[in-house]
Amino acid sequence: MVVDPGCRDHDPGAEIWIGVTTAPADVAERVTVIEAALGELGHPTTPAREYDDTWLTAVHSAELLDYLATVWDRWVAGGYPDLGAGRVVPYLFPSAQLCQGLPPRTPTALHAEVGVYCYDTMTLIGPGSWRAIRAATHTTRTAVDLVVAGAPGAYALTRPPGHHATRSAYGGSCYLNNAAIAAQALREHDFAKVAVIDIDAHHGNGTQAIFYERADVFTTSVHVDPAAGWFPHHVGFADETGRDGGLGANLNLPLTPGSGDAPWLAAIERAADAAAGFGAAALVIALGVDAAIDDPESPLQVSIEGYHRAGEVLGALGLPTVAVQEGGYHLPTLGHLVGATLDGLG
Numbered sequence: 415m416v417v418d419p420g421c422r423d424h425d426p427g428a429e430i431w432i433g434v435t436t437a438p439a440d441v442a443e444r445v446t447v448i449e450a451a452l453g454e455l456g457h458p459t460t461p462a463r464e465y466d467d468t469w470l471t472a473v474h475s476a477e478l479l480d481y482l483a484t485v486w487d488r489w490v491a492g493g494y495p496d497l498g499a500g501r502v503v504p505y506l507f508p509s510a511q512l513c514q515g516l517p518p519r520t521p522t523a524l525h526a527e528v529g530v531y532c533y534d535t536m537t538l539i540g541p542g543s544w545r546a547i548r549a550a551t552h553t554t555r556t557a558v559d560l561v562v563a564g565a566p567g568a569y570a571l572t573r574p575p576g577h578h579a580t581r582s583a584y585g586g587s588c589y590l591n592n593a594a595i596a597a598q599a600l601r602e603h604d605f606a607k608v609a610v611i612d613i614d615a616h617h618g619n620g621t622q623a624i625f626y627e628r629a630d631v632f633t634t635s636v637h638v639d640p641a642a643g644w645f646p647h648h649v650g651f652a653d654e655t656g657r658d659g660g661l662g663a664n665l666n667l668p669l670t671p672g673s674g675d676a677p678w679l680a681a682i683e684r685a686a687d688a689a690a691g692f693g694a695a696a697l698v699i700a701l702g703v704d705a706a707i708d709d710p711e712s713p714l715q716v717s718i719e720g721y722h723r724a725g726e727v728l729g730a731l732g733l734p735t736v737a738v739q740e741g742g743y744h745l746p747t748l749g750h751l752v753g754a755t756l757d758g759l760g
């Protein structure tokens with residue numbers, strides 16, 4: 415397991431959902447319980463190495479990277495905490511209906527600029543957020559380098575998660591897309607084709623968006639059906655199959671709430687078969703464990719035995735594999751769920 419203590423530095427402070435301020439689901443203790451559980455299982459710890467940010471621009475826009483790196487300091491300099499805004503949070507979004515096809519402008523006011531990059535009200539930024547966001551990318555990149563050096567697999571204990579972040583926008587408690595960063599880094603290390611299999615309970619919309627027009631990275635996601643009223647609501651449907659050169663290189667497998675193990679595992683087997691059919695030379699697993707029975711963030715009702723079996727299914731592909739931590743929020747079971755999955759992977 416690759417770890418970076420900086421991943422604990424992000425404290426979103428709150429989530430704002432339908433105007434209600436609630437405690438954040440993504441707490442630093444998630445890292446602590448996963449690290450402890452994997453340590454008990456005998457997984458050795460590898461400290462993340464530091465990388466510069468230049469290689470991130472293959473996945474994310476320079477504007478988003480610059481915004482994330484600077485927004486907290488600008489927020490403080492702008493006096494927003496003195497107004498009671500202790501975190502960076504948007505209030506206005508430049509939707510197509512607002513802008514009517516006019517050329518996009520960069521608003522003068524920072525409190526309006528936030529909505530250019532952040533697409534929901536649940537994904538706040540505080541003083542340590544950028545350190546943690548970068549630490550998660552370092553963790554990811556270090557795991558990739560272990561696999562490039564010949565390890566059959568590596569697990570990146572990333573926090574905050576990443577799979578909801580698109581090329582130029584963040585949301586869904588995600589800021590930079592670690593799974594996409596892993597896939598791109600594997601591509602740059604001569605793995606000709608890479609598959610991303612996302613087993614987080616929610617659709618990996620950011621990863622899908624980043625590779626939607628590319629034929630060299632296959633993206634597939636097993637998740638609760640957005641049509642049943644679940645995040646990300648607007649995307650994640652079965653008829654989204656890629657565009658232009660990427661046509662056929664995206665597979666969405668939405669599931670009915672309350673599915674339980676059997677349909678979830680059948681979908682993961684289908685995703686694995688598709689990755690094999692694609693001819694993937696390496697695999698990235700977006701390893702969310704929030705489909706679990708006890709998790710407060712999804713209704714999929716998957717057991718810990720189901721997670722172990724999912725690991726076996728994905729491990730049977732026999733591909734060099736980078737597993738990146740995504741969601742999973744039930745602290746008493748979180749570490750054991752990750753451990754069961756990695757044990758299944760072998």
Ligand SMILES: [Zn+2]
Pocket residue numbers: 614615616702704711741742
């Ligand atoms: Zn999730």
